[in-house]
Amino acid sequence: MERRGAAAGGDVCMCQTVFPAHANHRGELSAGQLLKWMDAAACLAAEKHAGVSCVTASMDDIQFEEAARVGQIITIKAKVNRAFKTSMEVGIKVTVQDVLTDVEKIVSVAYATYVAKPVGAGKIELEPVKLLSTDDHLEHTLAIERRRIRLGYEQVFQNLMQESNKEGTFEEEDAVSTDLTHVQSIELVQPPHANHHGNTFGGQIMAWMETVASISASVEVGVRVEAYNCEEWIKDRARHINSAFLIFNSVNDKGELLTFPRIKPTTKDGMRRYLGAIARRRIRLARKCMLSAKEKPSDPWERSNQAYVSYSNIAALTHLAAKPAWEITGTLDDIKIWTHEEGDVLSLKVEMQVKIPSHLAFSLLSDFTFRQQWDKHFLTCEVLQAVNEDEKIYYVTSPPMTGHKPRDFVILVSQRQPCKPSEPYTVAVKSVTLTSMPPSPEYCRSEILCAGFQIYSDSNSSCTVCYFNKVTSGVMPYLAANLTGSSKSIEDTALECIKFLELKGSKY
Numbered sequence: 270m271e272r273r274g275a276a277a278g279g280d281v282c283m284c285q286t287v288f289p290a291h292a293n294h295r296g297e298l299s300a301g302q303l304l305k306w307m308d309a310a311a312c313l314a315a316e317k318h319a320g321v322s323c324v325t326a327s328m329d330d331i332q333f334e335e336a337a338r339v340g341q342i343i344t345i346k347a348k349v350n351r352a353f354k355t356s357m358e359v360g361i362k363v364t365v366q367d368v369l370t371d372v373e374k375i376v377s378v379a380y381a382t383y384v385a386k387p388v389g390a391g392k393i394e395l396e397p398v399k400l401l402s403t404d405d406h407l408e409h410t411l412a413i414e415r416r417r418i419r420l421g422y423e424q425v426f427q428n429l430m431q432e433s434n435k436e437g438t439f440e441e442e443d444a445v446s447t448d449l450t451h452v453q454s455i456e457l458v459q460p461p462h463a464n465h466h467g468n469t470f471g472g473q474i475m476a477w478m479e480t481v482a483s484i485s486a487s488v489e490v491g492v493r494v495e496a497y498n499c500e501e502w503i504k505d506r507a508r509h510i511n512s513a514f515l516i517f518n519s520v521n522d523k524g525e526l527l528t529f530p531r532i533k534p535t536t537k538d539g540m541r542r543y544l545g546a547i548a549r550r551r552i553r554l555a556r557k558c559m560l561s562a563k564e565k566p567s568d569p570w571e572r573s574n575q576a577y578v579s580y581s582n583i584a585a586l587t588h589l590a591a592k593p594a595w596e597i598t599g600t601l602d603d604i605k606i607w608t609h610e611e612g613d614v615l616s617l618k619v620e621m622q623v624k625i626p627s628h629l630a631f632s633l634l635s636d637f638t639f640r641q642q643w644d645k646h647f648l649t650c651e652v653l654q655a656v657n658e659d660e661k662i663y664y665v666t667s668p669p670m671t672g673h674k675p676r677d678f679v680i681l682v683s684q685r686q687p688c689k690p691s692e693p694y695t696v697a698v699k700s701v702t703l704t705s706m707p708p709s710p711e712y713c714r715s716e717i718l719c720a721g722f723q724i725y726s727d728s729n730s731s732c733t734v735c736y737f738n739k740v741t742s743g744v745m746p747y748l749a750a751n752l753t754g755s756s757k758s759i760e761d762t763a764l765e766c767i768k769f770l771e772l773k774g775s776k777y
Contacts (some may be wrong), residue, residue: 274378280348281317281375283310287341298337300452305343307379311359314347315383318357319395326356326382327419333375337365343376350405351412352395356384358412380415397689403591413688414583418576422552428572429548548573567700567716570654570662578701579660582683586697589616589737604763618764619736625774627724627732631694633773634722634734635684637663643769644762647674653706654776659684664706667715677712679703682721693735694724734770736763 283306285291291302308325313325337343343365350358363376387393400406534543552573568578592609595618597604603622608615623630633639641647646667647740654662661682669675678700685695700719709712719739 280346281310281314283345283347285343285345287337287339287343289339292339296339297678298339298341301335303333303337303343303376304331306343307347307361307363307377308381310345310347311361312383313347314359315357315385318349318352318398318762319385319393321388321393322386323357323383324386326384328381329379329415329419331377331379333377335365335376337376340368342366342368344373348642349409350380350408351399352398353416354394355392356382357395357398358382358410358415379410382419390441403593407587407591407709410587410692411580411584413685414580414666418580421576425552425572425576426548429552430544432572467569513544524693567679567702570703575656575660578681578699579683582681582697582699583685583695584701585739586695586721586723586737589719590618590723590735592616599760601760601764602758603767606759615740617736617738617740617759621734621736621757621763621767622727622731623734623774624731625770626730627694627726629774629777630724630732630734630735630770631684631686633770634724635682635696637661637680637682638644639769639773640665643765645765646762653679653703662701662703666712672711674711676715677709678715678717679706680717690726695721696724698723734766736766 285306286552287298289296291298293299308328312323312325343363346362348360350360352475359381361377361379361381363378364373365376366373385393385395396406398409400409479745532543534540568581570578592611594610595607597605598608605620607618607620609618610616637647638649638652640650647665649664649666649670650662651664653664656662663678663680663682665678665680667676667678674774681701683695683697687694698717700716700718717738719737721737723735723737724732725735
């Protein structure tokens with residue numbers, strides 16, 4: 270098996286001026302043209318890393334946040350985030366700049382997957398990406414989480430389709446038949462439509478799809494692409510190239526959003542597509558909510574957003590751990606306490622040296638039913654949902670502080686094993702909302718914004734355990750007392766944690 274990969278990975282920066290030929294009738298850069306540019310830049314980044322030709326396998330959901338107009342400059346930066354065996358994730362960032370005001374805005378941030386195509390019958394295994402910056406490490410780590418979402422999408426979609434089928438039949442007055450929105454286009458592939466390998470590249474196909482979809486436009490538009498050989502114009506021999514679903518907004522001359530007429534499926538296949546659009550919308554809205562939100566109350570845990578809540582859980586802890594300028598505020602034997610200030614947000618890091626293997630520490634710390642054995646802030650802890658082997662939802666109660674009710678939490682615990690030795694084991698924690706566990710008058714329902722553990726292996730018999738917590742009002746009294754020297758609560762808890770891990774670890 271041949272191993273391929275550029276030493277420094279692949280990154281590409283492309284600048285384009287928006288000319289009238291690139292724009293629609295409103296003078297705005299057409300989405301199809303932008304997709305062509307994005308795919309071209311991302312494919313080149315993939316090929317720079319792989320050292321061989323690459324093809325577009327998929328693009329994640331793409332949101333366009335800003336419109337670019339004629340005369341403005343589009344900048345597209347593409348970089349390989351992580352290489353798997355024969356495929357790689359490429360991150361794409363698009364910005365628009367007004368040359369007169371010099372104001373720059375983000376148009377889109379997207380992720381695409383490309384597959385390396387071997388020469389001849391040989392197989393290729395891609396070299397790892399060389400990580401040069403903190404951002405490189407972050408994107409490299411989170412690429413695994415985004416891959417989990419892609420692989421799990423089909424199952425989430427099928428679950429939502431089953432739910433929609435149970436809700437009953439379609440009833441909508443004054444609806445338009447979907448037959449009226451059908452559009453078909455046939456394109457002859459000519460040399461200008463091909464890439465440097467002589468093939469029609471993904472970006473060109475996306476541009477054609479967007480053109481057809483914009484004519485049909487009825488909120489969500491499904492597009493299917495098939496290819497034929499000119500010499501064999503037989504329908505049965507069509508090759509399926511791609512399917513996609515595009516979302517359109519309709520605006521008037523003032524730029525105000527218009528309301529679309531409702532549609533009415535008239536066939537069994539039309540109903541399947543209608544229900545599928547509802548399922549995809551739920552997934553899309555959940556993804557947008559989870560991935561774009563910053564500080565907010567706990568997310569609801571539903572079938573449509575489980576993958577994205579898990580992703581945001583892991584991502585939040587990964588970003589917190591990677592922040593620069595942590596300041597050490599206390600040391601005690603095998604314990605160090607660090608704090609990080611960012612505006613009015615205070616975060617805590619406790620670093621512990623533990624004399625057991627990292628995989629054992631991970632196993633013990635990821636099972637929160639053990640937590641009350643070493644953490645006095647955990648009074649009870651029970652599993653509400655064992656979602657899968659990596660995700661569990663717990664209900665936790667804490668003892669009351671003087672003059673206050675006892676607190677309770679509903680938390681999601683996401684655990685991840687490292688993909689390579691240099692990466693840490695991760696146990697991420699955040700609050701979620703379950704309809705089956707509403708707040709009780711007996712307790713004060715509290716929130717965990719971001720907390721958890723990263724566990725690094727030091728040797729076969731020792732590891733470094735780092736605990737992180739983005740401090741909330743419930744934790745603040747303990748931290749404040751610790752920093753002023755009037756309490757040793759954090760050190761005491763950390764010592765109990767080390768003692769618990771080493772005692773339990775010695776029995777394995």
